[in-house]
Amino acid sequence: MDLEILHSTVRISTPLILAALGGLLTYQAGMLNIALDGFMIVAAFTGVAMAYFSGSLVVAILAAVGASMLLAALMALFNIWFRAHIFIAGTAVTFLAYGLTALLLKGIFGQDALFTSDAIPTFTTIVVPVIAGIPVLSQIFSGHTILVYVAYLLVPVVAWALYRTRWGLRLRVVGEAPEAAATAGVNVDGVKFQAMLLSGLFCGLAGAYLSLAYVTLFSKEMTHERGLIALAAIFFARGSPYLTTVVALLFGAATALSVTLPQVTGLAPQLLQMIPYVVTVLALVAVGWQSTRARNKHRAWRFDLS
Amino acid sequence: MSAEAPGALASRRGLLDWLAPAIQPTIALVISAIVGGLLVLAMGQDPLQIYGVLISGSLVGVPNLMVTLQMTTPLLFTGLAVSIAFRAGLWNIGVEGQLLVGAFFAGLVGWLAPLPTFLHVPLTLIAAMAGGALWAAIPAFLRIKLNVNELVVCLMLNPIALLLTGFFAIHVFKAPGPTNKLPDVLETAILPQFSLFSQANWGVFIALGCCAIFTVVNNATIRGFEWKIMGLNPTFAYYGGIDVPRRALWAMLISGAVAGLGGAEEVMGVYGAFFDNFSPGYGFDGIAVAMLANFNPIGVVAAAGLFGALDSGGAVLQMTTGSSKYLVEVLQFLTVLILAARFSWEWLRAGGRGQPTRRAVGVINEPEPHPTAEEA
Numbered sequence: 001m002d003l004e005i006l007h008s009t010v011r012i013s014t015p016l017i018l019a020a021l022g023g024l025l026t027y028q029a030g031m032l033n034i035a036l037d038g039f040m041i042v043a044a045f046t047g048v049a050m051a052y053f054s055g056s057l058v059v060a061i062l063a064a065v066g067a068s069m070l071l072a073a074l075m076a077l078f079n080i081w082f083r084a085h086i087f088i089a090g091t092a093v094t095f096l097a098y099g100l101t102a103l104l105l106k107g108i109f110g111q112d113a114l115f116t117s118d119a120i121p122t123f124t125t126i127v128v129p130v131i132a133g134i135p136v137l138s139q140i141f142s143g144h145t146i147l148v149y150v151a152y153l154l155v156p157v158v159a160w161a162l163y164r165t166r167w168g169l170r171l172r173v174v175g176e177a178p179e180a181a182a183t184a185g186v187n188v189d190g191v192k193f194q195a196m197l198l199s200g201l202f203c204g205l206a207g208a209y210l211s212l213a214y215v216t217l218f219s220k221e222m223t224h225e226r227g228l229i230a231l232a233a234i235f236f237a238r239g240s241p242y243l244t245t246v247v248a249l250l251f252g253a254a255t256a257l258s259v260t261l262p263q264v265t266g267l268a269p270q271l272l273q274m275i276p277y278v279v280t281v282l283a284l285v286a287v288g289w290q291s292t293r294a295r296n297k298h299r300a301w302r303f304d305l306s
Numbered sequence: 307m308s309a310e311a312p313g314a315l316a317s318r319r320g321l322l323d324w325l326a327p328a329i330q331p332t333i334a335l336v337i338s339a340i341v342g343g344l345l346v347l348a349m350g351q352d353p354l355q356i357y358g359v360l361i362s363g364s365l366v367g368v369p370n371l372m373v374t375l376q377m378t379t380p381l382l383f384t385g386l387a388v389s390i391a392f393r394a395g396l397w398n399i400g401v402e403g404q405l406l407v408g409a410f411f412a413g414l415v416g417w418l419a420p421l422p423t424f425l426h427v428p429l430t431l432i433a434a435m436a437g438g439a440l441w442a443a444i445p446a447f448l449r450i451k452l453n454v455n456e457l458v459v460c461l462m463l464n465p466i467a468l469l470l471t472g473f474f475a476i477h478v479f480k481a482p483g484p485t486n487k488l489p490d491v492l493e494t495a496i497l498p499q500f501s502l503f504s505q506a507n508w509g510v511f512i513a514l515g516c517c518a519i520f521t522v523v524n525n526a527t528i529r530g531f532e533w534k535i536m537g538l539n540p541t542f543a544y545y546g547g548i549d550v551p552r553r554a555l556w557a558m559l560i561s562g563a564v565a566g567l568g569g570a571e572e573v574m575g576v577y578g579a580f581f582d583n584f585s586p587g588y589g590f591d592g593i594a595v596a597m598l599a600n601f602n603p604i605g606v607v608a609a610a611g612l613f614g615a616l617d618s619g620g621a622v623l624q625m626t627t628g629s630s631k632y633l634v635e636v637l638q639f640l641t642v643l644i645l646a647a648r649f650s651w652e653w654l655r656a657g658g659r660g661q662p663t664r665r666a667v668g669v670i671n672e673p674e675p676h677p678t679a680e681e682a
Contacts, residue, residue, distance in 0.1 A: 034461065082647035087397060087457055091593055092643035099635030100345075106630035107349035220632075225465055235458060270473040277462040277469075281444075284459060288452030 003139040005256050010140060013252030014151045015040070015206040015214065015223075019230035020248045021151075021158050022202030027239045028162060029195035030175035034090035035075055036227030038097035039200050043068035043207025045101040048218040049108065051120045060212060061147075065204035071097060072200025076193045094227075102220040116217035123147070123213045145213040147205065152245075154202070159241040171195055203227070229255075232280035238287075251276040327605065330645060331598050335612075338640035342633060351629060360634070363622025364615035369503035370622065376506040376576065378614025380405075380585075382513035383568025384592025385610050387438075387561045389601040390520060394533040394557035395540055400445055400460030401565045402589025403467030404438040408566020410471040411437030412573040413580025414479070416491030426494040431512070431570050438566020439559045441467060446558035450551040456558075468583060475582040486582035497575035507575030516564055520603040533557055565589065594642045613638060 019036045026033035047064035051057060075093045078084040109115045123145035132142045162168035173181040174191045182188050206226070211218050229251050237243035258272035343353035364374045384401045391398035398404075412434035419426060444463060448454040472486070481489040497507040524530040532553050536543040544550045568588060573580050595613055599605030616638060620631035 032457070078643055078647050084643070084646035087399070088593070088597065088646040089643060091399070091590060092639045092646060095587075095590060095594075095639040096636060096643065099632040099639060102632035103345070103630045103636055104349075106628075106632070110628075112630070228461065228465065231458075232462060268473050268477045270469040270476070274466055274469045277466045281459055281462050281466075284454045285448060285452060288448060288454040292452050 003136065005253070005260060006140045007143075008259075009249065009253045009256045010144060010148065011214065012256050013249045014144075014148045015210050015226050016230050016233065016248040016252050017155065017245050018147075018151045018202050018206035018209065019227050020233045020244045021154055021241065022199035022206070023227070023230050024234045024237075024239045024241060024244055025158070025162075025171070025195045025202070026199045027234050028175045029171050029192050030178060031079070031086055031192060031195065032090070033075070033196065033199055034087060034227070034231060035071070035093040035097075036199070036203050036206075036230055037223045037225060038090075038094035038227075039068045039071055039203035040207035040210065040223045040227055041101050041221065042071050042097045043204040044211035044222060045104065045207075045218050047208040048115065048120060048211045048216075049104075051212060052117055055119065055121060057121050057123065057212065061205070061208045064208035064212075065201055068204030068207060069197055069200035072196050072203075073193075075200075076196035080189050080192050080196070098221055101218075105218065105220060114217060114219040120212070120216050122216055145209075147209040147213050150205065151209070155241055155245045162241060229276045232276045236280050236283045327600050327602065328608075331600070331609070331641070334598075334641045334644040337644055338637050341640055342637045345636065346629070346633065349629070351627075356623065356627065356629060356633070359623050359627055360616065360619035362619075363626070364617075364619035368501070370618060372501050372504040372506050373618040373621065374611070374615045375500075375510060376504040376614075377617040378610050379506065379510045379513055379571055379575075380568045380588040381591055381595050381610035381613050382510070382517060382606060383564055383571065384588045385595030385599060385606040386513070386516055386520060386592075386603060387565040387568070388592045388596035389599065389603060389606055390533075390564060391557055391561035392596060392601045393524065393537045394554055395537040396446075396449070396554055396558055396561075397457050398442065398445075398460060398558060398561045398565075399457060399593060400442065400463045400467075400589070401561070401592045402585060402587065403460070403464040404441045404562040404565035405569040405572075405585060405589050406467045406471050407441040407569070408434035408438035408563075409569025409573045409584070410474065410488075410580050411566070412495075412570035413475075413488040413491065416495035416574060417479075417489050417579070419495075420492065421494060423494045426492065427497070427574070430491075430495045430574060431567060434566040434570030434573075435563035436566070438562040438564070438569065440562070442558045442562020442565070443555075446555050446562075449558075450555055464589070471580070472582045475580060481579065487577075488580040490579045491574060495574055496578065497571065499575065505576040507571070509571030509575040512567060512571065514607065516567065517603040517607050524603065529553070529556075565592075568592075591638070594638055597642050597645050 019040060022039070023033055023036050043064035046067035047060045050063040051060035054060065071093060075089055078089045078093075079086045105111050105113075105115055125143045125145055126149065128138075128142045128149075132138045160168075162172065170181065170186050170191055171194075173184070174186060174188050174195075178188050181191075207223070210222060210226075230248065233244050233247040233251055236247045254272050254275040258269040261267055261269070261272060339357070343357070346353040346356050362370075364370055384405060387401045387404070388398055412430050415433040416426070416430045419429060421429065441463060445454075445456040445459040448459055449456040475488055476486045479488050481487050497509050499505055499507045520530075522530075524534065532543065532548045535546065536548060536550055536553060536557075540550055569585075572584060572588075577584060591613060595606060595609045598609035598612070599607075616634045617631075620634035623629055623633065624631040
């Protein structure tokens with residue numbers, strides 16, 4: 001039973017990790033992208049729709065990622081070029097995406113809340129050659145769909161790109177000190193645009209995973225604030241890819257437990273679902289506490305209402 | 307800032323200047339209506355017919371008007387709440403959570419306190435305000451004492467509020483029966499409804515009263531002036547002798563209290579009990595309303611009315627034609643997105659009169675600190 005929970009933790013954490021990877025790129029580029037849910041829901045819908053019409057999962061995933069990146073481009077357009085406040089743009093894009101997908105769900109499929117069909121192909125689970133032979137590990141890590149493995153493999157890729165490439169350095173400098181980056185000749189807006197597009201790409205994968213692999217259906221607002229949990233993980237880990245992944249896994253475990261635990265102990269699922277948010281607030285408090293103490297030591301006054 | 311200019315200057319200005327605050331929202335609305343129309347067209351329906359149903363379904367006939375009024379009322383509270391905090395330079399996007407906590411407190415006091423009406427209604431309202439303010443106090447204190455970004459805290463507190471009130475409504479104080487709700491509010495704490503057509507109730511007068519109060523506060527009191535200066539330039543406000551942290555705290559608390567009142571209105575007037583997860587996102591719609599209103603209390607009345615009309619028209623649309631009420635959500639948030647953009651507003655204004663002023667919406671477009679700036 002315990003292994004079952006770990007197995008589903010890996011599964012449940014996958015969209016969180018994908019979305020968190022997307023979110024942390026924008027975080028590192030100095031943008032607080034709260035539209036992760038919006039990107040995901042659009043991808044989830046496009047994935048299901050294209051899988052239904054084309055019958056091909058590859059086409060569906062490509063379309064899902066494309067749709068998500070299109071929305072990311074819209075967000076970048078408004079935030080970076082039209083200078084809309086990122087928070088407002090993010091909120092608007094998210095709810096726009098919720099509304100648009102619900103509207104199209106009705107317009108294309110004639111459904112109010114949920115669409116599923118036998119015509120949608122499903123992913124086959126992969127038995128990982130080496131791991132499948134090991135007793136405990138096989139029950140946890142083997143037998144997932146391909147997107148799960150892609151998600152976990154993308155973590156080191158993103159970490160490498162961020163910390164070991166020129167592009168990653170530029171991205172981080174743009175986040176830390178945009179003026180310095182601009183002085184050094186970095187195209188700040190261009191880098192931000194790229195980060196936002198990549199955010200769309202990762203969230204697109206997350207959305208496609210949700211509607212095609214995690215379940216095979218689309219329901220309105222089916223992301224259930226996973227983007228927010230991913231954002232919480234990013235904030236907790238302060239944008240470090242590996243740490244973010246670990247935190248996302250922990251949050252995924254809390255979610256997995258909240259599904260199974262009530263049957264075992266009778267503990268309310270709400271309390272477990274609250275964990276990611278509460279933990280993140282506490283982490284923010286701890287960071288604030290530290291920096292405030294440091295500031296007080298140096299007697300610096302700092303209250304930026306910005 | 308023409309919306310809040312003192313009356314002495316107003317006499318010298320023309321009608322066009324008077325209407326200036328409405329120009330941006332109108333342009334944004336028209337653009338999003340066109341985009342929405344194209345969307346409807348793409349789905350094989352007649353946009354004119356759809357918009358016709360939206361308008362007639364919200365504004366024609368007393369029943370429809372009553373539904374519009376019902377939909378408008380919570381948006382008045384949440385839109386005003388967002389506006390109050392924003393004018394003081396704070397982003398209160400935790401209005402959703404504050405509304406839920408306020409509603410929960412109202413549900414508790416309304417159910418538990420056996421009092422005569424003239425005491426019970428005010429007490430329940432006060433409890434709701436306290437609940438909303440309590441929930442707003444968390445980001446406010448963290449902001450002021452520890453300089454933690456209130457945006458992120460608010461964002462996290464929304465689901466916490468939903469889950470926590472849900473926990474109490476399902477596991478602690480659950481009313482007998484299948485629905486996840488608190489027991490019904492006592493008769494003495496009910497805000498009477500106007501008609502049988504909808505759940506529009508006396509709460510709308512509380513909302514309008516709040517808007518009136520804050521119009522006066524913003525334009526005729528020292529506090530309102532201080533908040534405005536803080537919103538425009540907190541550093542200037544500080545060196546001008548304004549106690550910025552304390553004013554910010556109070557702006558946030560009052561904003562939360564108003565949001566809590568919105569929750570009370572829903573519990574005491576619309577539902578008659580606190581239901582788990584009752585809010586369809588009034589808090590987020592409030593952000594949209596506040597943006598559309600340019601953070602002006604009178605504008606909030608107009609913007610909330612518009613959004614309420616769209617919502618009630620959307621419900622009719624869903625019932626009578628085959629299309630989805632979510633068209634309305636698309637229209638609403640497309641408008642917000644366009645409004646948030648700073649792209650040709652200055653140019654439009656300059657083209658009109660050649661005197662581009664820094665509008666409130668422009669202020670929020672200042673480059674923001676990096677999310678990890680707290681470490682510095």
